[in-house]
Amino acid sequence: MIINCVCLEPGKKAEKKQICDDSMILKLELNAFSFEMTYPFPDKRFALVQNEHRVAEGLPFNRAISYCDDGETVREVAMGKALIVKTNENSMISMSDDEAGIYLDKFLFPEKFFVEDGKLNVYKYKPKETREDQDCKIIGEIWEGKYNPQDIPNSEEYAKRKQIFNKALQEMLCILPESMSERFDEVLSSLSAVISHEKRMAYEKGIEFAKEMFYWATQ
Numbered sequence: 001m002i003i004n005c006v007c008l009e010p011g012k013k014a015e016k017k018q019i020c021d022d023s024m025i026l027k028l029e030l031n032a033f034s035f036e037m038t039y040p041f042p043d044k045r046f047a048l049v050q051n052e053h054r055v056a057e058g059l060p061f062n063r064a065i066s067y068c069d070d071g072e073t074v075r076e077v078a079m080g081k082a083l084i085v086k087t088n089e090n091s092m093i094s095m096s097d098d099e100a101g102i103y104l105d106k107f108l109f110p111e112k113f114f115v116e117d118g119k120l121n122v123y124k125y126k127p128k129e130t131r132e133d134q135d136c137k138i139i140g141e142i143w144e145g146k147y148n149p150q151d152i153p154n155s156e157e158y159a160k161r162k163q164i165f166n167k168a169l170q171e172m173l174c175i176l177p178e179s180m181s182e183r184f185d186e187v188l189s190s191l192s193a194v195i196s197h198e199k200r201m202a203y204e205k206g207i208e209f210a211k212e213m214f215y216w217a218t219q
Helices: 023-030 097-107 132-141 158-176 178-183 187-194 202-219
Strands: 002-008 015-020 035-038 047-053 059-068 074-079 082-088 092-093 111-116 120-124
Touching: 002 092, 002 097, 015 023, 015 097, 023 035, 023 047, 023 082, 047 074, 059 111, 074 120, 082 097
Parallel strands: none
Antiparallel strands: 002 015, 002 082, 035 047, 047 082, 059 074, 082 092, 111 120
């Protein structure tokens, strides 16, 4: 099932994201052999999902999740890429826009950590906007119907990326079992809507998506 969640990455702004609740897809999303689900938030319907071996792998600090009684010393830290998901009896379900907004507001900006007087402290900072950030903003506006796409320059690079993506997607669809293919109809439809605007970032994400589905289907 495709669900809405909030994605946290070190050095990046938090973002609302659609993912599949299948355990294999979650492992691919987190780049982990196994993941751990904990409930550190006051509202126990929401869980934090992250790499189970994040400490052993030495993953970078991501966000301060909870604090000690002084409100400044960090008690619990998310490490590496992490997801905030809504649960119902240990099954993942989709967040509403309002629910996602609560966690986006709380964890929007990335954080840097430092030790002072033997205590772990943190401060938020606003990352520099990259080309990828700008593309993400445009794609978000497309979903909201606020963006009027401008003509994208026709170049050999764009044509090549489009050709590679289309080939990878067709190969993936050919080997994907019918039952599995139906589960990804929503993702593929959304992806096609973005690709129709011929954005370079959409091609890159499309290729990665097709590769992940190919890997999963052939295991």
